[in-house]
Amino acid sequence: MYLFKIAARNLFRRKKRMFIISSILALAVITFLLIDSFMIGMMDLSFGNVIDFETPHIEIGREEFFIQADDGQELPLEETFIPEKYMLEEIKASDGFLAVTPVLDFSASFIAGREEFPVLVRSIETDSFGGVFKNEDYLVEGEFVEAGDSGVVIGNQMAEFFDLEIGDFYTLRFQDKNGYFSTIEGEVRGITTTPHPQMNMGVVFVARDYAVSRLGVEEDNISQLMVRVENRDLALSSAQSLANKFKNTDYQVRSYRDASEMLVSLEAWGYLETYFILALILIVGAIGIINTIVLSALERIEEIGMMKAMGLKVNQIVRVFLLEAAGIGVIGGLVGCIISALINHFFVNYGLDLDLYLDAESMGLPISGRLYGVWNASSFLLIFILVILIALIASIIPSYWAARKDPVDAIHHR
Amino acid sequence: MRKKLWYLLLIGGLILFIGVSSNFVLAEGLTATEIMERVDDNEYIESARMEAKMIIEDRGRKRVNEFYSYLQGENSLSEFTNPRDRGTRYLKLGNDLWMYFPAAEDLVSISGHMMRDGMMGSDFSYEDSVESQQLSELYHFELKGEEIINGGETYVILATAREGEDVSYYQRKIWVDQERFVMLRGEYFSTSGRLLKEMEVKEVQEFRDGRYFPIEVVMNDKLRQGSRTTMKVTEIDFDYDIPEGKISLETLN
């Protein structure tokens, strides 16, 4: 108890020194927590946008289709299929199921005026599409795709690139299943502006019943079944259980994470980077703590000697220094967490205008607009404990160094 | 004596008849397939070294690419020589296409669809510029009639893709010169009957062995407005002995 009291009071003996070193630790904490919040927010938004506009919670298609799609090749019309009844039943029976819609994706050149641009054409079932995807909610002009109609819906960036307005003509040129050039032509029906930038440039929506006649595939063929479930956790577990059920078929079941490998690896890199920064700052903090303990010990040689003369064992003196270092850790961690919480509060509620700070699109992130922070209690706890641990570990050696000083030298230090 | 004269006349006439008519007189009775086989004889390149210019006119801008190619059946190697693209090489082996960019010193494998896209931003796809298979292997033909182009008689032939062949254009309408058996005009259609491209031959040259080959061709991508590309063959050697291994990935970089 006394050791604790002494350590606690020693902590405030050199206020400036303590302030500097705990500031460094607090800075480490703040940096980590804000980057963490930013990272999680960014990944959350990215995955959210992927789920809402690109690949929903679960997608099911032929294995070969995904292999070629992931490889950046043309989407193969040969790998389309007619969904079997049992598949739909299994899907509908999975945990947290909300909606399913079939799509027929294929690669094409979008041609309007003098320009040509490679796009992914997503032919959709107009009745069920809205249950899974949110593209229609982000319609800024015109109307969404209608069954049997030749009109397409494009993103705002594509409309800008081609200088297109509602009612303008377009041509989609592609190769049908037999390899022949085929076209779909009609008018631009609607323009969407989604928060997923890639969706605003490279994707065209068209009614499946219209497109299918030009594709050389059978009327009911689709490329993927897109499924929305209640939440992301259920998406992962339901994808897993569906995958088990379709194990011995040509079909592959993918969760939104499987489908966005790039994001998943980006996420891993992001974390690595965060921890790298954290490690750097903590090393600086650790050096600061070692320095503090050494200086304190030098200042207190007589005191240490007296304590030893009074009969305190080496370990008890070490404990005084360790407690002091831990105290610095607690103060740095606490101050850091409090300041982070304050800043993060704004970050969570008001967000950051992404366009001002980074070019997310060029980084390949499916985000735009405002980025909001996230509360992550486990990060706060983790960093708080980590800072104290680092402080303790960094002070072990200098503490022993101090406590091992001969009491005779210590007393007659003058 | 008279009999002999008759014989001589008959033989001489036959010789004359066969000799003169082999090109056009007999053609009267040719089927569409036979016509196209003769076109293939002229235009299909088994092996050659070629130098050519590609003049790309797009929205009022004009660009000239120069290149030479080694052609051998389904394989070819082309290298651009004009300053802007100097050193850029294309290698086609069967259905695979690679590009080599000298600036990046990098080799890029190009997926199938690129072969059907415009080459160097032109109206020609890589496939259009070099027919790597004989048309008669890829299409069924139907004689649709005769028309006069630039004062010359032509056959109008409708080519429809043979099932199972790897063909970009489902149908082609082809105008074949009745005298020289080269294509003078072509219209390429999609499965739904939409006109995709228009090809027009501006100049045909006669080579050794009486072979006719188009040396100036204008291609017009009908889906893109205001663009056309002229391909001018400046030199072509049909008997060029291409060194072993010349058309290979090793020579690409």
Added chain:
Amino acid sequence: MSLLELTEVKKIYRQGEIEVEALRGVDLTVDKGEFTTVFGPSGSGKTTLLNLIGALDKPSSGTVVINGESIGEMDKNGLAILRRYHIGFIFQSYNLIPVLTAYENVEFALKIAKGNEGEETKEKVTKILEQVGLGNMLDRRPNELSGGQKQRVAIARALVKEPKLVLADEPTANLDSKTSKEVLELMLKMNQELDTTFIFSTHDSMVMEYASRLLEIRDGQISREERRE
């Protein structure tokens, strides 16, 4: 029975190649309740002797027996325990713990030796501080006390655990003569009441006047000894 027994004690310090013989065979016996003063010029080995007597250091040869235990065979923690229970220290520079109040400095020493005894601890601490005349300054920190007051806290700290032996190194060096007298009276009183053994190291003639036994150290040996009534 003697509290302290030194037999043929030698202490050699090594500094690089040079060996310095600080003590060259000291034989000394101190009995319980003695009020002894050790004096001698600096460099005589006086401080070394005191360090050995205080179990702060071990002899190079010979034996030092404190309260029946030979310190030559003890490890550092053993020495610490010996000091904790049986020896109190008073130093010239007081060596109070600056972050603790007068009361806490004394209480700390008591708790180390005896553990927490609740009310009894509190009584003992308060009583001894009253005895040294600091009853009204319990909550002052060392930097709020004068030199004499600090030395009194140091004395209280050394005595509170009622050790068998108190070692005082120049306890009056920083004090004026009036304060010195007060402090010495206090220690003498403790000596008489509790039969505590005191060993002083000093130049101060006033201290010598109070002593019942005088030991002069020269060249690492006891050169003269005098007993008084």
